[in-house]
Amino acid sequence: MKTVSSLLDERWYERYKKISKLNIRSSIYDVTDHCNLRCKGCFFFSSDEHKAASEEKDVSKWHTFVEKEMARGVNLAILIGGEPTLCLDRIEAFYQRLPTFCATNGLIKVPRERFPDMMVGISLWGSQEDEILLRGKDTFKISSNNYAGDPHAYYLYTITPKQLGKTEQIIKNVEGVGLKVHMQLLSNDEGVDGFSWQPEQLMDIRAEMDDMLDKYPQTVISSKYYHEIITTGRMLGRPFGWSECPSVTITHDNRTPQPKRLTNFIRWASDLKTTHRCCTSETRDCSTCKDGAAHMSWVMVNKRGHIRTTRDLQNWIEVYEMFAKLYQFIPW
Ligand code: SF4
Numbered sequence: 001m002k003t004v005s006s007l008l009d010e011r012w013y014e015r016y017k018k019i020s021k022l023n024i025r026s027s028i029y030d031v032t033d034h035c036n037l038r039c040k041g042c043f044f045f046s047s048d049e050h051k052a053a054s055e056e057k058d059v060s061k062w063h064t065f066v067e068k069e070m071a072r073g074v075n076l077a078i079l080i081g082g083e084p085t086l087c088l089d090r091i092e093a094f095y096q097r098l099p100t101f102c103a104t105n106g107l108i109k110v111p112r113e114r115f116p117d118m119m120v121g122i123s124l125w126g127s128q129e130d131e132i133l134l135r136g137k138d139t140f141k142i143s144s145n146n147y148a149g150d151p152h153a154y155y156l157y158t159i160t161p162k163q164l165g166k167t168e169q170i171i172k173n174v175e176g177v178g179l180k181v182h183m184q185l186l187s188n189d190e191g192v193d194g195f196s197w198q199p200e201q202l203m204d205i206r207a208e209m210d211d212m213l214d215k216y217p218q219t220v221i222s223s224k225y226y227h228e229i230i231t232t233g234r235m236l237g238r239p240f241g242w243s244e245c246p247s248v249t250i251t252h253d254n255r256t257p258q259p260k261r262l263t264n265f266i267r268w269a270s271d272l273k274t275t276h277r278c279c280t281s282e283t284r285d286c287s288t289c290k291d292g293a294a295h296m297s298w299v300m301v302n303k304r305g306h307i308r309t310t311r312d313l314q315n316w317i318e319v320y321e322m323f324a325k326l327y328q329f330i331p332w
């Protein structure tokens with residue numbers, strides 16, 4: 001029988017041991033229904049998730065809620081929105097108690113005296129031209145000024161088909177301000193003309209992402225297996241989609257048979273009562289979903305399937321390490 005130790009040499013086994021201890025239990029929280037941008041293709045607004053609930057304004061209720069989430073076993077809070085930095089008191093309710101990640105557009109600087117080591121993931125949608133087209137603003141100019149050199153921040157670069165051939169300049173820009181970058185692909189939830197992926201573009205962007213990782217290993221936090229999975233939508237010969245997705249809110253999960261999934265995962269709306277279907281758009285057709293975190297988690301929850309060949313298991317380890325770095329469970 002194939003076992004982990006039989007497939008790995010000593011060096012890889014050490015890497016495996018470090019991550020196998022982590023036992024990460026994440027959930028996702030909409031901190032607010034408001035944002036200081038309105039990006040074309042934003043999954044939150046395009047699926048009307050901002051109307052799903054009326055946000056809880058009493059901060060003491062957020063504190064009580066976080067305690068209950070911890071009792072449920074959550075050990076990583078992923079804060080999204082809207083724009084979480086509009087509500088720092090609510091962020092604090094999480095940050096005081098457990099490892100917390102804050103997704104932001106970077107326009108407002110998280111005060112580091114209040115949140116010294118909170119990991120911040122800054123969204124970036126491409127070049128200045130694309131950012132202005134899709135988001136109405138050159139956010140990099142502002143966010144890089146706010147976060148240059150910050151050891152607890154990185155760019156979450158959403159690559160669009162228009163970025164083909166242009167990613168290197170973005171990576172260089174990020175490197176130039178002393179930050180790291182993680183790449184994911186746009187799902188184009190609002191059908192903006194020219195921003196939906198065609199099969200040949202996915203092949204090309206996979207090669208380009210691989211190339212960026214080879215050229216900028218100190219700046220790009222990624223893995224080639226992750227590039228393969230998000231561009232092909234296939235893992236171990238199986239297609240990604242509703243029947244395989246690991247990031248479905250547990251209380252919405254009526255699938256039979258139930259696939260491997262994130263333990264007790266819930267995505268909460270900002271009223272702290274309503275839950276959304278999954279980690280991303282409520283209305284997205286799963287067959288078009290390119291969500292990076294869902295694909296990453298898909299690999300992570302399917303460890304057993306990767307105990308097949310040395311390369312498969314190494315691929316699994318690399319994706320797990322990538323996730324652990326992005327959420328600060330292991331150092332860059
Ligand atoms: S910054 Fe984020 S939450 Fe705000 S509109 Fe853009 S994608 Fe949506």
Ligand code: SF4
Pocket residue numbers: 241242245246247248277278279280281284285286287289290291294
């Ligand atoms: S939209 Fe994506 S993340 Fe949500 S359930 Fe479908 S496949 Fe999963």
